[in-house]
Amino acid sequence: MKYIILLLVISTAIIGIDYSFNNRTDDENTDISTIKAKVIKAGLFKVIRSGGLVNSTNTSTGKAISKPVIQMVKTSNRIPLIKDAHMSLQYRIWNLPDQPAYIKLKRVLKHPPITLPDRSVSTGSEYMITSKVSIGQVIAYTGYGLNEDYEMVQGDWTFQIWREDKKLIEQTFTTYLPDDAEIQQLGNLSPSGYNNALMASKSASIKKKPDKKNQNTQTAAKRNWIN
Numbered sequence: 001m002k003y004i005i006l007l008l009v010i011s012t013a014i015i016g017i018d019y020s021f022n023n024r025t026d027d028e029n030t031d032i033s034t035i036k037a038k039v040i041k042a043g044l045f046k047v048i049r050s051g052g053l054v055n056s057t058n059t060s061t062g063k064a065i066s067k068p069v070i071q072m073v074k075t076s077n078r079i080p081l082i083k084d085a086h087m088s089l090q091y092r093i094w095n096l097p098d099q100p101a102y103i104k105l106k107r108v109l110k111h112p113p114i115t116l117p118d119r120s121v122s123t124g125s126e127y128m129i130t131s132k133v134s135i136g137q138v139i140a141y142t143g144y145g146l147n148e149d150y151e152m153v154q155g156d157w158t159f160q161i162w163r164e165d166k167k168l169i170e171q172t173f174t175t176y177l178p179d180d181a182e183i184q185q186l187g188n189l190s191p192s193g194y195n196n197a198l199m200a201s202k203s204a205s206i207k208k209k210p211d212k213k214n215q216n217t218q219t220a221a222k223r224n225w226i227n
Contacts, residue, residue: 034095037161037168042089043075045143046189060114060122061148073186077171080178081152084190087173088143091161096136105129106162107142112155112175146175 051067070086079087096103110124131138142159146152154175161169178186 032163032166035093035163035166035168036095037091037093039169039171040090040092040139041072041075042077042171042173043087044073044079044186045070045086045088046073047084047086047145060109060111060125061116061151063147073189077173079146079157079173079175080182080186081146081154081175082178082183082186082189083149083152084145084147086143086145086189087157087175088141089159089169089171090139090141091169091171092137092139093131093161093163093168094137096133096138098133098136100133102130102132103138103163105131105138105168108160108162109144109157110160111144111157112153114151114153116150 048069048071050069054063054066056063070088079085093105106126106128108124108126112123114122116122129140131140142161144157144159152175154177156172156174158170158172160167
């Protein structure tokens, strides 16, 4: 199993980093029709450690977990509803000019209806990110963490990355209720331990019834994440 350790900022789901730079970000010379993009990897991740909860106005839940470190568990587009499970993807956009050094992208998330503690209902979010261009390309991450009981909803979660009016990236994960055997097989997905994950999953079930090789296995990177 390949493991990747990643430094990121996530919300109670996952918070994105909206970088603010003084660098020039106008990209009038970028021909959108020539831009290419693809998903490099996507799957289930788990938390190794984090810096705790913070408020975020850019997320579906209004909360964020600062500076967590997560580890890839497996490549999959199916995500079990277990507390602190993270669905995430790495993407690459290329055929970009080296200047300007940063470009504006829009990250869109569409997910099943989530009823928040204030009884409002969220079905997704979108926000602008400023991504660094290096050697004519952007390599970044986005994702979502299932950190609250009310986020334990089954269905399709679709992530998109847009450049102006062109959709460059789309990845859909499907969340589902795992059985106890799968929960035990996956093990601990957060520093809080296996028991919390098991209890959260059972609670959701009740509510919802009806050298370069080393770089590939352990990489630290700042990411563009948000709910």
